[in-house]
Amino acid sequence: MKNKIIFRAWSAAALAVLALVTYGVWIEPERITIHQVPIHDSYFARVLENKVVVQISDLHIQTIGTREKKVLALLNAIKPDIIFLTGDYVQWDGTNEPALYFLSRLQAKIGVWAVMGDYDYHDSRKSCAFCHEQGAGKLTRKHSVRFLKDSMDAVRLPRGMLRIGGFDGEGENAFSRSKAFTNLNDHTPSIILSHNPLNYDLIREDQDIVMLAGDTHGGQVPLPGWLFRILGYKKNALYNQGLFEKGLKKLFVSRGIGTSHIPLRLFRPPEVVVFHFMP
């Protein structure tokens, strides 16, 4: 009798694990959510109120499959004014072509800005294709995404200027990271894109900046911060997902869309983030 109970308990546990794995591998990664995020800041609201601002991150595209098609369909429905992309468009050792095709399908009324991620630089020679025609210095015509590599753009909008900056991904960054973002003292709203959320620590607290980042995938599974730290994932330990504020600076870390290492998401569904800037 006792053995029967133990056997049934183990069977139930095994079934539960199987159900979780099935859900995590085949169901949740396809369940794209739209995450509405309010950002309260009067300077940003002055320029971006009523604008549809979208962030997509960590696509890790292998082929244009159902997930990628769902994201594109969602964006068509949302009709963004601005799209921000925060890196990792490809799989490690994957090809760039599907990702470049995806980028070519992105449309936003004002523009699409992006930064590279560490995966995008795994083959530095292939990474050139994100911006350039093959073997040439000319800009690519395959898409109209503007990649920022430790650089900034100033965009004139009807109600004022918006500054958009981008930390380059983890390529060969021999020389100092751009200090341009660490000394922004005027009140021009500045959105800084960074693949790695740890770059948030380079921004002073008295700077009224919104940083958008990815890279963490929200951990892909729910684990406590101390365990991420033990496993060596400092960015997950500190900035796993969601909105962080310190002084005037703000950071939003997206869970992203795709997966890496393990093709599983559990209670960390992929997300397309829509920001609402309000006073």
Add this chain to the structure above:
Amino acid sequence: MRTIETLIFLVLSLLVLSNCSRDPNPRILNDFESNAELDRLYWNCHTLYTLSGDHATHGTKSLKMELFPSDYPGLTPLLDVTDWRGYTEFCFDLYNPSGKPVRLEVRIDDREDYPDTGERYNRDFILKQGNNHIVIPLAAVVASGSKRHLNLATIRRVFIYMNHPVKRTTLYVDTISLTQK
């Protein structure tokens, strides 16, 4: 007669000395003979690399490097050899096709974490028109600020670059090597 003997002695001495850096069996790090070698470079913005049949100093091809106006365009080879102990010089050949001298800088790091200027080796060279054989004695590879000798057992990266060039510059690179005297 004595003058002629002295002259002959001086010429012979110069010939011997000039060949001191020519190790007959250098450890060649980059030879740029095949397309696969282009995958052994870090590709950065503002620098274009192609193989060229011109100005090779070893084999039949060299690396044609086009550096565009930007911060630090240049060359960062992937280092297969990171333990430089047992070698005495780091060498490479550069051909400057322009009619004007070109200033080039070399940086060597012995740490993974992109050390600041004072904790890495930095040196600039003026490239004359034509062939330039650059020799860096490893005994002289010291950090610019702290003056400590770099740890030759852990050489992490080498940069050969221009510092904020204002116009497009073409250079040909070949035979990046380590030699033993």
